[in-house]
Every structure is written in C-alpha cells, then in structure tokens.
Amino acid sequence: MSEPRTLPIAILISGEGSNMLAIAQACAQGRIGARVASVICDRVEAGGIARAKNLGLAAQVIAAREYPDRVAFEAALQAALARSGAELVALAGFMRILSGPFVQPYAGRILNIHPSLLPRYPGLNTHRRVLQAREREHGASVHFVTKQLDGGPVICQGRLAVHREDTVESLTGRVHRLEHRIYPRVIGLFSAGRLALRGSAVLLDGQPLNAPLQENEEDDPGLIRADASA
Secondary structure, three states: OOOOOOEEEEEEEOOOOHHHHHHHHHHHOOOOOEEEEEEEEOOOOOOHHHHHHHOOOOEEEOOHHHOOOHHHHHHHHHHHHHHHOOOEEEEOOOOOOOOHHHHHHHOOOEEEEEOOOOOOOOOOOHHHHHHHOOOOEEEEEEEEOOOOOOOOOEEEEEEEEOOOOOOHHHHHHHHHHHHHHHHHHHHHHHHOOOEEEEOOEEEEOOEEOOOOEEEEOOOOOOOOEEOOOO
C-alpha cells in the first residue's frame, strides 16, 4: 500500500524561525500531512536559516537588499517557490510586505500568523500596544494572506488573558507558545483538504466558518475547537 501523500509547503522567515521549527516538527512527527519542501529567508543574518539546515531542510537565503527593488526581489522569490514545488506557502515571521501581484497567484494557498487578535492590532509592536491599551485579552491569529496587510480572512485564533504583571517579554513568550500550537494545526486542516478559501469566505469541511476557530492558552493542547458562535 502506498504512503499517504503529504502536502509540500514552503515556509518564509525573517528571524529565528520558531514557528518554522514548530511546523517542521509537526511534519516530521506525522502530526500533520505535510512536508517542508523549502525554507526561504530574506535576511542573511537571520538565525532561522541555520536552524532549518540543522534539521536537514532545504533552506536558502534570498536577501532582499541584494535586489534593486521589490519587483526584482519578488520575482526571485516567486521563482524559488516554483522550483520548490510547494503547494502551500506559510509566512512565519516573514517581515516583508508582499505586493498584490505577488500574492494573487497564491490566493487561497498562502497563510500568515500574526501576534494579535485580528482585526485588532495589525502591524508591528503588538505586545507593547496591547499593554499600553490595558487590554485584558491578547493572542495570535492565523489568516489567509491577501493584498491587505494583516487583513485576510482569519481562520484560527489563540487567546490568552493579559496578566497585571505581564511585560512585552512575557507576552512574547506566551503568544509564541500559542502560535506554535495553532499554526501547525491550521496547516494540518489545509493538508487534509478540510480548509479552503472561496472569495472572502473561509470554508471548513465545505461549510462557511462563521467565526474563527478558537484555542485558549489553558485548553488541552490536543484540542482545537470552533467558537460557540460559529
């Protein structure tokens, strides 16, 4: 009997690659039906590229600063993705804004994880902004990527309560742990053929997802659930 097909994915990083590692480990352990076809980094000095190579992953740097403009950089990135054979692109701490013309061919096949409960706090410095606003809740969102920055349809959110003693550093660590749980699971849903994008609607098992899937910090790590309002 032949082995079940695994979905080839490309992971784009800019930094240490902690979400990349979480995804790669989920693939290697057979927890999701995917394999990492390529890791691509846009910064030579990023620690994640060495971590990917240490795992035996196909990894390369396409340094944005070596190209004259965004068009040239994105052309090189697109060519590398095509060579990898990836059928899903996962942005994992990729800190470069991708243009609409780049994103369009991957519509419904490109994901991102953002450290806030979107649509709240798009952009940078989310943990600091959450603390300054004295929010009581924070978290992370996995969403389909569109040409709107951090504005694509949200698939899943991990939530946590903000504690009085929390700092930027403590929130960073707590949110990272949630990210490492929800991102591989969303990729697992996609690789199983259960998740799709139709227009602006997220479909789960062929039905519109009326609210993002939810996971709380205190939940059983093996559980991912639909919100009661979904």
